[in-house]
Amino acid sequence: MLTLTQALYDQIVAHARKDHPDEACGVVAGPVDSGRPERFIPMVNAARSPTFYEFDSQDLLKLYREMDDRDEEPVIIYHSHTATEAYPSRTDVTYANEPGAHYVLVSTADTDGLGEFQFRSFRIVDGEITEEEVKVVDAY
Secondary structure (H helix, E strand, O other): OEEEEHHHHHHHHHHHHHHOOOOOEEEEEEEOOOOOOOEEEEEOEOOOOOOOOOEOHHHHHHHHHHHHHOOEEEEEEEEEEOOOOOOOOHHHHHHOOOOOOEEEEEEOOOOOOOOOOEEEEEEEEOOEEEEEOEEEEOOO
16 A cells, blocks of 8 residues: 555646646665655656656656665655556556555546546556555655
8 A cells, every 4th residue: 555645645646737748757765674755856858858857867867866865765656647548558567666665547538437646556566557545644
């Protein structure tokens, strides 16, 4: 299960809305081995595409060095889907190289009639996708 604060949830959704119609992407870092998302880090979609996201390699290198210096790791890796449901694509699965991370997808398309934004979390390990419950709390 992914547990995150309302503030982090709101920041992720706001980033997805702001970057629409392009896909938004980013990371929420937390202390190593804590599983607790704490620091919201919106990234630039280097692909600037409504159907694909890509972290800039220099930005990603800088981010990982910074997280290492702060004894952090990526707890959440998120991006948005602008025209499809919030479910990992084949490309998303291919790029999922953090087995301990929660992969959050936010859909900015109303594909299921349940509302404009879907917020879902998945574990992706060795190409296998497992959806998990999302619990939003006021604070940890």
